Amino acid sequence: xxxxxxxxxxxxxRNNFYPSLDVALGVESSLYKKEYPQLYYGxxxxxxxxxxxQPGRMNIDxxxxxxxxxxxxxxxxxxxxxQFGRKLKSSKDKSNGKFVRYECVCIxxxxxxSAAKLGKRQMNxxxxxxxxxxxxxxxxxxxxxxxxxxxxxTMTWKIVRGWIDERTASKIEVIGTDxxxxxxxxxxxxxxxxxxxxxxxxGIGIDDFFHSxxxxxxxxxxxxxxxxxxxxxxxxxxxxRGHSTTTRQFTLDKNSAVKISILSKVKGDVFIxxxxxxxxxxxxxxxxxxIDGETDPDEFRSTRSDLNRANDHYxxxxxxxxxxxxxxxxxxxxxxxxxxxxxxxxxxxxxxKSQAESIIRSGQSLLVGDFELMNI
Numbered sequence: 001x002x003x004x005x006x007x008x009x010x011x012x013x014r015n016n017f018y019p020s021l022d023v024a025l026g027v028e029s030s031l032y033k034k035e036y037p038q039l040y041y042g043x044x045x046x047x048x049x050x051x052x053x054q055p056g057r058m059n060i061d062x063x064x065x066x067x068x069x070x071x072x073x074x075x076x077x078x079x080x081x082x083q084f085g086r087k088l089k090s091s092k093d094k095s096n097g098k099f100v101r102y103e104c105v106c107i108x109x110x111x112x113x114s115a116a117k118l119g120k121r122q123m124n125x126x127x128x129x130x131x132x133x134x135x136x137x138x139x140x141x142x143x144x145x146x147x148x149x150x151x152x153x154t155m156t157w158k159i160v161r162g163w164i165d166e167r168t169a170s171k172i173e174v175i176g177t178d179x180x181x182x183x184x185x186x187x188x189x190x191x192x193x194x195x196x197x198x199x200x201x202x203g204i205g206i207d208d209f210f211h212s213x214x215x216x217x218x219x220x221x222x223x224x225x226x227x228x229x230x231x232x233x234x235x236x237x238x239x240x241r242g243h244s245t246t247t248r249q250f251t252l253d254k255n256s257a258v259k260i261s262i263l264s265k266v267k268g269d270v271f272i273x274x275x276x277x278x279x280x281x282x283x284x285x286x287x288x289x290x291i292d293g294e295t296d297p298d299e300f301r302s303t304r305s306d307l308n309r310a311n312d313h314y315x316x317x318x319x320x321x322x323x324x325x326x327x328x329x330x331x332x333x334x335x336x337x338x339x340x341x342x343x344x345x346x347x348x349x350x351x352x353k354s355q356a357e358s359i360i361r362s363g364q365s366l367l368v369g370d371f372e373l374m375n376i
Contacts, residue, residue, distance in 0.1 A: 009077075024071065030217065035058065037052075037206060040052075048101075138168075182199060245324060258314070265303075270334060271326040271327075272323065274324075
């Protein structure tokens with residue numbers, strides 16, 4: 001088992017298990033997390049890190065535009081080796097060394113999960129990650145609570161359970177959709193202050209958690225002197241067919257700006273026009289996506305444009321704007337990403353006036369006292 005685990009981790013070890021999440025995915029991690037929410041959130045009552053995953057919210061079309069199967073596997077290695085590692089170290093430090101069982105408590109939230117979301121593509125991703133965990137991270141699960149489980153999940157669980165060793169499977173409890181029962185079960189092992197509001201706790205909601213994390217990361221990267229402060233990030237998957245046109249609109253005031261990025265898997269050309277509705281066209285680009293027939297389909301990367309003909313990528317208000325997407329041939333998906341900013345005005349710091357400046361501004365004489373005439 002050790003030999004097999006060593007072989008399994010050999011390639012990613014050469015990249016130090018991807019300390020940068022953005023590098024692991026090949027795209028901004030904040031975009032990915034909205035399409036498949038997974039996070040470390042507080043601790044259990046016994047000090048085990050709390051991990052929450054919401055596969056019911058997985059948007060497979062968006063994920064396939066954002067990254068590849070290898071990107072998802074790299075993400076998982078980053079998560080286990082860096083994020084999980086930091087959480088375990090923090091738990092040990094807080095316990096003054098008494099924390100010796102290096103395990104975590106997991107909440108697997110299946111709300112909004114449908115049979116359609118457990119197709120071949122999704123199951124392959126889950127199977128690959130489960131294989132890594134079972135082989136390379138045995139005995140790291142303290143307890144898993146599967147909540148909001150739909151009725152059809154019983155059959156799926158029988159399949160997934162077959163991928164997990166029996167000792168690990170015995171630590172997993174499946175709960176239905178009754179919210180009072182879910183809170184009662186969770187609050188036995190997790191203090192309500194360490195539980196998101198989504199599950200009846202007093203902690204910050206999961207969407208607000210991701211939004212705060214995105215703003216914090218953006219602020220860390222902003223750099224001194226950059227007046228553009230990020231306030232939001234929105235994305236949408238748009239399906240285009242040959243000779244079709246789709247338009248999106250937004251409005252900016254004088255202290256607002258946006259950055260627009262497009263990810264395309266439409267075979268051929270996609271034409272993008274950004275128009276200030278009162279002043280006319282400001283950006284026009286053609287995005288060409290070519291598919292290599294020899295490449296594994298799971299490894300097809302999107303073609304990206306950040307509309308870099310704008311001034312340092314920023315489109316600044318005021319005004320009403322339209323973004324037009326047009327495909328001539330072929331069909332496929334694009335992702336429209338809109339990053340919103342406010343422009344911080346420079347602070348005017350008044351320098352304390354010296355006594356001389358105060359006297360001059362008040363019109364008083366600087367010559368104070370008795371003076372004798374000097375003979376030259």
